[in-house]
Amino acid sequence: MDITGRKLFVKALQEEGVTTVFGYPGGMVTDLLDELYKQEDIDVVLPRHEQGLIHEAEGYAKATGKVGVCLVTSGPGATNIITGLADAHYDNIPLVCFTGQVPLSLIGNDAFQEVDIVGMTRSVTKYGVTVRDRKDLGRIIKMAFHIASTGKPGPVLIDLPKDIQVEAGPGEYPKSVDIRGYKINENVHVGQLKKAYKLLKSAKKPLLLAGGGINIAKANDKLLQFAEKMQVPVVTTIMGKGSLPTNHPLYIGNCGMHGRYAANMAVSECDVLFSVGTRFNDRITGDLNEFAPKAKIVHIDVDTASISRNVVVDVPVVSDANLALEKLLEWAETKDTKEWMEQIAGWDKENPLEMRRDSGMTPQMIFEHINKSFGKAIYVTDVGQHQMWATQYLELDFWHQMITSGGLGTMGFGFPAAIGAKLGSPDTPVVCITGDGGFQMNIQEMATAVTQGLPVIICLFNNHYLGMVRQMQQLFYGKRYEITCLRKRKSCPADCKGPNAACPPYSPDFVALAESYGAHGIRVEKEEDIQDALDKAKTYTDAPVVIEFMIASDELVLPMVKGGNAMSQMILK
Amino acid sequence: MKNRWIALYVENEVGVLAKVSGLFSGKSYNLQSLTVGTTEDESISRMTICVTSDDITFEQIKKQLNRMVEVIKVIDLTNVPIHMKEILFAKVLNCTTADKEELFQIAQVFAVEVTDIGTDSVLLECKLTERRNNELIALLKSKFQRIEVVRGGAVAVESISTSCR
Numbered sequence: 001m002d003i004t005g006r007k008l009f010v011k012a013l014q015e016e017g018v019t020t021v022f023g024y025p026g027g028m029v030t031d032l033l034d035e036l037y038k039q040e041d042i043d044v045v046l047p048r049h050e051q052g053l054i055h056e057a058e059g060y061a062k063a064t065g066k067v068g069v070c071l072v073t074s075g076p077g078a079t080n081i082i083t084g085l086a087d088a089h090y091d092n093i094p095l096v097c098f099t100g101q102v103p104l105s106l107i108g109n110d111a112f113q114e115v116d117i118v119g120m121t122r123s124v125t126k127y128g129v130t131v132r133d134r135k136d137l138g139r140i141i142k143m144a145f146h147i148a149s150t151g152k153p154g155p156v157l158i159d160l161p162k163d164i165q166v167e168a169g170p171g172e173y174p175k176s177v178d179i180r181g182y183k184i185n186e187n188v189h190v191g192q193l194k195k196a197y198k199l200l201k202s203a204k205k206p207l208l209l210a211g212g213g214i215n216i217a218k219a220n221d222k223l224l225q226f227a228e229k230m231q232v233p234v235v236t237t238i239m240g241k242g243s244l245p246t247n248h249p250l251y252i253g254n255c256g257m258h259g260r261y262a263a264n265m266a267v268s269e270c271d272v273l274f275s276v277g278t279r280f281n282d283r284i285t286g287d288l289n290e291f292a293p294k295a296k297i298v299h300i301d302v303d304t305a306s307i308s309r310n311v312v313v314d315v316p317v318v319s320d321a322n323l324a325l326e327k328l329l330e331w332a333e334t335k336d337t338k339e340w341m342e343q344i345a346g347w348d349k350e351n352p353l354e355m356r357r358d359s360g361m362t363p364q365m366i367f368e369h370i371n372k373s374f375g376k377a378i379y380v381t382d383v384g385q386h387q388m389w390a391t392q393y394l395e396l397d398f399w400h401q402m403i404t405s406g407g408l409g410t411m412g413f414g415f416p417a418a419i420g421a422k423l424g425s426p427d428t429p430v431v432c433i434t435g436d437g438g439f440q441m442n443i444q445e446m447a448t449a450v451t452q453g454l455p456v457i458i459c460l461f462n463n464h465y466l467g468m469v470r471q472m473q474q475l476f477y478g479k480r481y482e483i484t485c486l487r488k489r490k491s492c493p494a495d496c497k498g499p500n501a502a503c504p505p506y507s508p509d510f511v512a513l514a515e516s517y518g519a520h521g522i523r524v525e526k527e528e529d530i531q532d533a534l535d536k537a538k539t540y541t542d543a544p545v546v547i548e549f550m551i552a553s554d555e556l557v558l559p560m561v562k563g564g565n566a567m568s569q570m571i572l573k
Numbered sequence: 574m575k576n577r578w579i580a581l582y583v584e585n586e587v588g589v590l591a592k593v594s595g596l597f598s599g600k601s602y603n604l605q606s607l608t609v610g611t612t613e614d615e616s617i618s619r620m621t622i623c624v625t626s627d628d629i630t631f632e633q634i635k636k637q638l639n640r641m642v643e644v645i646k647v648i649d650l651t652n653v654p655i656h657m658k659e660i661l662f663a664k665v666l667n668c669t670t671a672d673k674e675e676l677f678q679i680a681q682v683f684a685v686e687v688t689d690i691g692t693d694s695v696l697l698e699c700k701l702t703e704r705r706n707n708e709l710i711a712l713l714k715s716k717f718q719r720i721e722v723v724r725g726g727a728v729a730v731e732s733i734s735t736s737c738r
Contacts (some may be wrong), residue, residue: 122592123599127642132587147642181584181645305636308629 003171005164006035012173013142016039018069020423022057024050027113028100033071045423045452048444049079052416054084055442059420062403063378064541065218065427067149068420070097073516075113079120079160083410085155086124090407091239092216094153096144101130103163118159126154128385131161134169142177151184152303153216175558182558188319188327196274196298196315197331203272203296204339206232209255211311212406213277213301213321220244222325223276229332233344235263236280239406242396252344253353256284257561258388261351261570264561266344268568276300277321280310281407282563284402300324351559351572353392361527363461366549367393369530370431370459373538377429378403378421380440382414385467388557390433391552408493412441415458419445429457429538436462436486436510446517449544456544457537463553464506466498473557477572495498499553510548520545540556576605577631578650578657578729581620584643586613593620593687602626602634606659606703606726621728623703628668652699654732660725661699661706667719668693672717683709703727 003011013021023032023044023389036044047053057068068088072081079101107130117129127147131137133155144156198205214223220243227234227250235255244251253260255267265342267273273295278284279541280299285291291311299306299313299462300321307316308428317324357363367389370379376399381387383405396402403421405413418432439460449456470484479497487497489504511521520540524547537545559570584587592607597604605623612619623635631651638647650657667694676695680687683705689696699706706724713720 118588119591120589122595129585179642182642303640305633305640307636309633312629 001171002168005134005160005167005169006031008137008169008171008173009141009160009165010035010039010042011171012138013069015173016067016141016145018042018067019273020045020060021069021071022053022060022420023048023071024053024073024077024106026075026077026100028074028102028162029071029077029098031162032098032100034061044071044473045448047416047448049442051083051412052419052442052445052448053403054081054095055087055410055413055416056098056420056423056445056448057095057097058084058088058091058271058413059417060381060424061093061095061420063401063421064424066424067094067096067145070095072097073100073113074102074106074117075115077113079115080115082121083408083412085121087259087405087408087410087413089126089153091122091212091405092153093155095155096141096148097155097157097540099157099159100165101161104132104161105163107161108470109205118157121157124155125157127159128159131164131210134167137164138170138173139177142174142386143179143200144367146177146179147182151182172316183267185318185320186323188323188467189317192315192317192329193300193319193324193327194331196300196317197328197405199272199296199298199315200230200232200274201333201335203270203554205269205343206230206335206337207266207270207273207276207295208232208234209237209267209273209275210234210240210243211237211276211278214240214243217277217321219321219325219474222329224248226325226328226332228482229329229334231335231337231342233266233337234272235259235266237281237284237405237406238391240278241391241394241401242402243396246395246397247397252348254391255567257286257563258392258557258559259567260348260353260392261559261572262344264559264567264570265347268294268566269343270295272296272298274298276324277302279306282310286561286565286567290568298474328474355555360552361530362556363389363392363550363551365527366459366461366530366551368435370488371395371532373534374400374429374431377431378418380404380414380421380430382419382432382434383409383411383468384435384438384565385463385471385555385557386433386435387414388468389461392557411438413438414441414444415439415456416448418451418456418458419454420451422449422456423452430454432456432458434458434460436460436464436506437466439510446514446544448554450518453542454544455540455542458544458546460510460546460548461551462506462510464549465553467555468557470553471560474554474556475560476562499514510546510568514544514546519543521548522546523548523550525550574627576625578655578727579620579622579624579635579638580648580650580729581638581644582612582646582648583618583620584645585616585618586643589643592641593622593638594715596637596641597624600637605680606666608726608728610728620628621650621726623727648731650729650731653684655729656732657702657727657729658700659703659706659711659727661701662723663697663710663713664694664721665697665701665713666694666719666721668717669689675716683707692702724738
């Protein structure tokens, strides 16, 4: 029986098991909203801005493993999600985004709220399409969910013209779909993997590098077993952090630009670097000529295009992390790596990861309290100094997961992503770790969290600066703090070299702001008050709470490798 | 850096050409020419693409193309026997009678057709390899004052028996 496009839209979502849609209204999606009103299986969450909306869907997808579904209108509704699409594309988060579109007959006429959103987002989506024929609608939605969630996951965009939404057509939603240009690699080349294994087996200083692919494939257990069986130490990328419990004796730490000294030294000194599920991003490698200079490199990744793109590898293996590790576990034999582990421990002793403790409240202290406050938690970070501290100091394991914007580095991601995570995982404490810059980029989502009744705990690191760039200005640009001070007013001296007693007050007052939204606010200025604030925050069950930690403005993220330098050239103090 | 050729089977859908060409501009790949037309199956188009790149970049280009949902098959034509031709129109303007005579001679040697002629201009229609077309253009440029060149980009098909190029 023929049904309207809008009915098929809802039917498709139901059959895909969608229970939450992040939607913002507009003229070109009113029919879809009307259809959503008439059903009870799917909750529609109303954010306060479409950028917040898509980051919420990302957080939801990350926390649940399900596809995040977005519904926005044409024109500005659609363009506002582009940053989130790029973010999801980079970090391989499965999303299906529906954008309303003007009727087919108006496309190309510069109609009201018309943009070529498929054209604009081609390079930041895994797949994007405008539905031009009502009879294709079911197949296209099926394709979208399939493409978004399989292989290397990513965002898919479906542009849905208004007339397609109301036109009658086939009512079936396909059970499966065959796409001739899209085949998932379900095998692993055993010969190649054996070669990789033999290399690792023969190594004197072997090192596992675990990327985000481990977390995406949920291959954490297998990685743990493999590392333990082989007794090979592990370093991670930022996206890979948590792939091995961070308190595990074989875990060294993050490598890369703000990685642990011992981790970067291990990469620089190892003789076999066995990497799984990483893109060898420039933040990991630094100067390519100096990256793992003594090592033969094995690279296992599900995406052929990631292999030998940035780093030329000795043994490439195209495979899903799960499949490869499963096979590797069959072969794994214990190695004697005691001497190598001791060398690594020596580096860590030489330059451990720690902050000064002479005076005042440091970020490290805050993280120490966070780490002991939650039996289980999803930590969601924004982007900036606090994020780097989080990747350095947060303790992660099976019960403690971290969600962060790694590839695109999207300020404004953290808070809405935390809202999405809480919606997807209501029984798990969700702790948003954010900065005073990034929090303000999507601060309007306070209203979303309040109206949804989500007790997200927001740990706001307020240093009065856009700290990541301020750090670069402090270290490399003679303290010329151009547009990085968030207190700066017209009355300030042009050549300000840092905070002093004459500085104007900070705006906004985050505690008062939280309260004005109907949320809770706590300000913490001393170390003694950190634990009380966290304990108090845990008692709120109805609305989010902002804990504003007043930290020193000149706190640095260290160690640091200057962009383009070798990873062994770390700035330590 | 050298020229390489790819044949690409893609879905014959709106936006696929933009997606493929966008990949080249977005990732700074050096696209020399791109032609596209439908195949015997109307739902599939075939592109012939010429790029200039080093080995590593070329590998990456093929992988990036392969991972597009709309791309059905990528064939590297660089080192396989193929037939490849490019259509080229060359209009020579302000010709004297002697020029015209010379153009007829050139046409004969290059085995191209004189398809149109006026009081002071001659139109050559050429179906040669890209390289031969380049040679012809260089020759025409050196001999005549005003020429107009319209090139179609190369199309290529795998050889049946010969090692023709």
